Structures are given as C-alpha cells and as structure tokens.
Amino acid sequence: MQSAKEIINFAIVGSGHVATRLADAFISAGQIPKGILSNSEQGKELAKSLNLPLFKSPQEAKNIDLWILCIKDDALNEEYASQFPKDALVCHTAGSVPISILGRKNKTGVFYPLQTLSKDKKIDFANIPICLEGQNDEDIEVLKKLASSISSDIRILNSDQRMSAHLAAVFVSNFVNYCYHIGFDLLDSQGVDFNILAPLIEETANKIKYLSPQNAQTGPAKRGDQNIMEKHIELLKSWPEYQNIYKILSHAIERNK
Amino acid sequence: MQSAKEIINFAIVGSGHVATRLADAFISAGQIPKGILSNSEQGKELAKSLNLPLFKSPQEAKNIDLWILCIKDDALNEEYASQFPKDALVCHTAGSVPISILGRKNKTGVFYPLQTLSKDKKIDFANIPICLEGQNDEDIEVLKKLASSISSDIRILNSDQRMSAHLAAVFVSNFVNYCYHIGFDLLDSQGVDFNILAPLIEETANKIKYLSPQNAQTGPAKRGDQNIMEKHIELLKSWPEYQNIYKILSHAIERNK
Numbered sequence: 158m159q160s161a162k163e164i165i166n167f168a169i170v171g172s173g174h175v176a177t178r179l180a181d182a183f184i185s186a187g188q189i190p191k192g193i194l195s196n197s198e199q200g201k202e203l204a205k206s207l208n209l210p211l212f213k214s215p216q217e218a219k220n221i222d223l224w225i226l227c228i229k230d231d232a233l234n235e236e237y238a239s240q241f242p243k244d245a246l247v248c249h250t251a252g253s254v255p256i257s258i259l260g261r262k263n264k265t266g267v268f269y270p271l272q273t274l275s276k277d278k279k280i281d282f283a284n285i286p287i288c289l290e291g292q293n294d295e296d297i298e299v300l301k302k303l304a305s306s307i308s309s310d311i312r313i314l315n316s317d318q319r320m321s322a323h324l325a326a327v328f329v330s331n332f333v334n335y336c337y338h339i340g341f342d343l344l345d346s347q348g349v350d351f352n353i354l355a356p357l358i359e360e361t362a363n364k365i366k367y368l369s370p371q372n373a374q375t376g377p378a379k380r381g382d383q384n385i386m387e388k389h390i391e392l393l394k395s396w397p398e399y400q401n402i403y404k405i406l407s408h409a410i411e412r413n414k
Numbered sequence: 415m416q417s418a419k420e421i422i423n424f425a426i427v428g429s430g431h432v433a434t435r436l437a438d439a440f441i442s443a444g445q446i447p448k449g450i451l452s453n454s455e456q457g458k459e460l461a462k463s464l465n466l467p468l469f470k471s472p473q474e475a476k477n478i479d480l481w482i483l484c485i486k487d488d489a490l491n492e493e494y495a496s497q498f499p500k501d502a503l504v505c506h507t508a509g510s511v512p513i514s515i516l517g518r519k520n521k522t523g524v525f526y527p528l529q530t531l532s533k534d535k536k537i538d539f540a541n542i543p544i545c546l547e548g549q550n551d552e553d554i555e556v557l558k559k560l561a562s563s564i565s566s567d568i569r570i571l572n573s574d575q576r577m578s579a580h581l582a583a584v585f586v587s588n589f590v591n592y593c594y595h596i597g598f599d600l601l602d603s604q605g606v607d608f609n610i611l612a613p614l615i616e617e618t619a620n621k622i623k624y625l626s627p628q629n630a631q632t633g634p635a636k637r638g639d640q641n642i643m644e645k646h647i648e649l650l651k652s653w654p655e656y657q658n659i660y661k662i663l664s665h666a667i668e669r670n671k
Contacts, residue, residue, distance in 0.1 A: 230641065230642060231641060253642050253645050271610060272613060273617060273618060273633075278621075284613050285613050286610045286613065312610060317604060318605070320645070321600050321601060321649070322604075322610060322611075324650070325597035325598075325601050325611060327634065328600070329593055329611050329614060329615050330615070330618040331632060331633030331634075331636070332593045333590045333594075333619075334618055334622070334627055334631050335663055336585045336586055336589045336593070337586055337630075338627035338628055338631065339585045340582035340585045341626065341627050346578065347574060347578040348575070349569075349575050349578065349579055351626075351627075353579060354528070354579075354582060354586050356528075356529060356541050357529055357530060357586060358587070360537075360587075361586070361590055361591055361619075362618075364530070364535075364591075365615070370591055370592075370594035370598050373591055374591050374592065374595065375588060375591070376530075376584055376588030377588075378588065379588070389581050389584065392578070393581070398666050398669075402589075402662060402663065403584075406588075406589045409592065413595070
C-alpha cells in the first residue's frame with residue numbers, strides 16, 4: 158500500500174463509451190487499470206490506444222481484485238458474472254439495473270457515474286457524482302477509494318434510489334435536449350440562428366442552483382395566459398408532434414401552479 | 415447630443431417585471447428614463463425606488479421621443495397606442511404580439527429582450543439578445559442606440575420571427591424547467607438530493623454550444639433501448655402525468671433518430 162493513494166488492482170470490461178471515458182479518467186488520475194477485458198476489435202483498439210494489456214477472458218488476468226463491467230445492460234446477468242473469480246469484486250456501471258442482477262451471494266457492487274458520456278468527448282470527472290452500491294462495508298470501501306481518485310462527489314445509493322436518479326437524468330438531460338432540438342427547428346423554419354437562445358438556456362440551467370424548479374417556473378402556462386398559448390398552438394399546426402408536446406407540458410404546468 | 419453616447423428621451427410604461435428589469439438596466443448603463451408612466455400603486459413605488467418622475471398620463475410628460483410599453487400583452491391595442499403623441503415612437507416589449515397590434519400608420523416598434531425575467535432577480539443584460547422591429551430605418555436606429563446601451567447582442571427580427579423565437583423560448587426555458595421539476599419530484603420520492611443532477615444539467619446545457627441538439631441527443635430513446643424504457647414506464651406508474659410525458663417525448667426522440 159502506498160502512503161497517500163492506495164493502488165487498486167482493477168480491470169475494465171468492455172470497450173464502449175463508458176469503458177473509454179472511465180479508463181481515460183482513471184489513467185489521468187494515476188489509477189492505472191491492469192487491463193481491458195474484451196473480445197471485440199474495438200476492445201483491442203481501446204487497449205492499444207491506452208497502452209494497456211488486453212484480456213480475452215478473466216482467466217488470462219492475474220490478481221485482479223475488482224472488475225468494472227462497462228457492458229450493455231442486457232448482457233448483465235448471473236451467468237455472465239459467474240465467470241469471474243469468486244474472491245474478486247464484480248461491479249456494473251448501469252443506472253437502471255439492480256445490484257441483484259449479478260447473482261453471486263457476495264462480492265458484487267455498482268459504480269455508476271451520473272453523467273452523459275460521449276465516446277468522442279473527454280470529460281472532467283472531478284465533480285461528477287459517482288453512485289456506489291455494495292453488499293458490505295469492505296466492498297464499498299474499495300469502490301470509494303477507486304471513485305475518489307477521479308471525483309470528489311461520492312454517493313451511496315441503493316438500487317431503487319439509483320434507478321430514480323437515472324430516470325430523473327432522462328428528464329433533465331435527454332428530454333431537455335429534445336426541447337432544445339424543437340427550439341432549433343422552430344427558429345430554423347424562420348431563418349433565425351439557434352444561438353439567439355444561448356443566454357436563455359444558460360440562465361434557465363443556472364437559476365435552479367438558487368431556486369427550486371417549482372419556484373423557478375415562468376411562462377404562459379404558469380401565468381395561465383390562454384391567449385398566448387392559443388397563438389402558440391396555432392403556430393405549431395404544421396408540427397403536430399410538437400403541438401402535442403406543447404399542449405401536454407403546458408397543461409401539466411398549469412395544473413401544478 | 416453627447417459625444418460617445420447619445421442620450422435618448424424615453425419613458426417606460428408599466429410597473430411589472432419587464433418595466434423593473436429594463437429600467438434598472440438602463441439606469442445602470444447611464445441611459446436614464448425620463449419617467450415611469452403608470453396609474454398603479456406599484457408604479458408609484460417603482461418610480462420612487464428608482465428616483466424617477468411618475469407620469470399619470472402621456473400628456474404630463476414633455477418631449478418624450480420614445481415610449482416603451484412594458485404592459486400586459488392583452489392591454490396592447492390601437493386605442494391604447496393612440497393616446498401617445500403622433501410624433502413619438504411607441505414600442506412594445508412582447509414576444510408573441512405583432513408590431514401591427516399598435517395600429518398607427520407609423521412610429522411603432524418592438525423592443526423584445528429574449529430572456530426569462532424575474533421581478534426579484536437582477537439580471538445582466540450585456541449578452542441578452544434584444545430583438546428589435548421598426549417600420550423604417552430611422553426608428554430602428556433609435557431603438558438600436560437604446561438597446562446597445564445595455565446589450566452587445568442586437569437582432570432585427572420581424573413579427574413572425576419574433577413569435578417563433580418566443581415559442582422556441584417556451585420550449586428551451588419553461589418546458590426545460592418543468593423537466594427539472596419532474597426530476598426533482600422523482601429524486602425527492604427516494605430521498606435523494608436534487609443537487610446530484612447539477613453537473614448533468616450543466617453539461618447538457620453546455621454541450622449544445624459545440625454540437626447541434628440533434629447530434630447531442632443521447633439516452634434510452636435515442637438508442638432504442640426498449641428494456642430500459644419499459645422499466646422507466648413501470649417506475650412512473652404512480653405518476654400518470656409524468657408517465658405520459660415520458661412516453662410522448664421518448665416516442666418523438668425514437669422517431670427522430
């Protein structure tokens with residue numbers, strides 16, 4: 158054991174966005190994975206680009222204490238997890254999958270970074286919440302040590318809490334981005350540059366640091382301004398899908414006044 | 415006329431959020447309104463707090479070249495506008511109201527700041543787009559001079575463009591905030607602090623400075639991950655309204671893949 162930072166013997170399983178971004182972050186933090194476990198061409202390339210050993214099976218690796226599964230949610234199951242040595246901790250990185258999916262009476266965990274990860278965009282993990290789950294304090298301690306090498310925001314969440322956090326993330330990130338998309342289309346149809354909305358988008362995201370979303374709500378639906386809403390609905394007549402979204406969200410805001 | 419900055423003889427009409435925020439911004443920029451026109455108690459207080467003259471009618475004021483109407487959309491009409499001297503420019507500040515609402519063959523305009531304005535929160539107008547419309551170059555020049563005293567982002571938009579910009583603003587601000595509200599409720603039900611979403615909200619708003627919203631789209635609906643979407647819909651069974659919003663936005667994203 159080193160004095161300041163404990164080196165953890167861990168390996169990353171997979172080769173997609175999450176594997177790439179996590180491996181990058183760990184390497185930058187000086188927590189070097191012992192290798193990448195993958196059978197795909199993409200995995201071979203990832204290991205090569207990061208200058209890490211490539212494992213084709215868990216048996217090829219020696220003395221790995223922790224396997225971090227960055228694979229598709231559908232691939233997570235008891236049989237898959239059973240290939241790893243019984244004394245190694247096996248954890249997945251999925252928001253909406255319970256810890257129990259991995260079976261195994263013990264030595265399972267979850268290491269879930271709550272952020273939108275893109276393959277092509279490096280990301281600074283320093284303030285990204287890492288949601289951890291384990292079956293005992295000892296396992297959680299190992300995950301905490303690893304997580305704290307890349308982030309200062311570590312949270313212990315159970316599977317129900319993590320699933321709600323993931324679902325909330327869909328609303329505040331995926332659905333929010335789709336609202337940006339609609340805004341883009343509406344402006345584009347009138348030849349107005351999308352960057353006209355940049356200060357508003359920034360202020361809207363910023364406001365909720367100081368106000369609850371309930372108190373930060375503004376707009377025609379919040380004011381109950383039927384005239385403006387009717388005009389907007391009329392304006393959306395060539396976009397029935399956007400019109401429907403406008404009606405449903407406006408009604409929901411009106412009911413929540 | 416002063417050398418660097420031309421002083422404009424203008425007055426503000428109204429006493430709500432827009433009147434308050436604009437008057438504040440003009441005063442900070444050294445473009446002091448000649449007065450506040452209002453008949454309400456609130457208007458009296460606003461004029462007093464800003465140390466400006468209060469006018470009860472346009473006739474009480476002398477030599478005003480520009481009246482900025484910060485009043486309710488519903489109150490904007492030809493009769494209302496006709497009370498102002500014919501040689502003064504009269505402009506409204508509404509996103510979804512055409513310039514033609516003010517009647518008057520000439521000397522009408524629009525001065526629309528595209529931002530979410532709260533009565534209690536001061537705002538830095540420096541980067542806020544001010545959307546201007548006028549009937550001739552001379553009037554637009556006056557509006558430009560006034561706008562450039564508070565912002566560096568001045569845009570000439572016609573009434574159709576401005577209405578689309580306002581509608582787009584509803585999507586990227588009001589509806590986005592409502593998505594934050596739903597995220598808050600979902601986390602709250604599991605005892606998880608809303609601040610867990612702060613980095614994700616920031617990154618989502620930040621991403622579209624570099625990527626189009628179409629290219630920035632991520633999440634289960636974008637990937638077509640039916641398993642996760644089914645889980646989320648099941649999880650939302652106690653919130654039928656949120657469940658409906660989830661389904662409609664997910665389907666829209668899937669169709670737009």
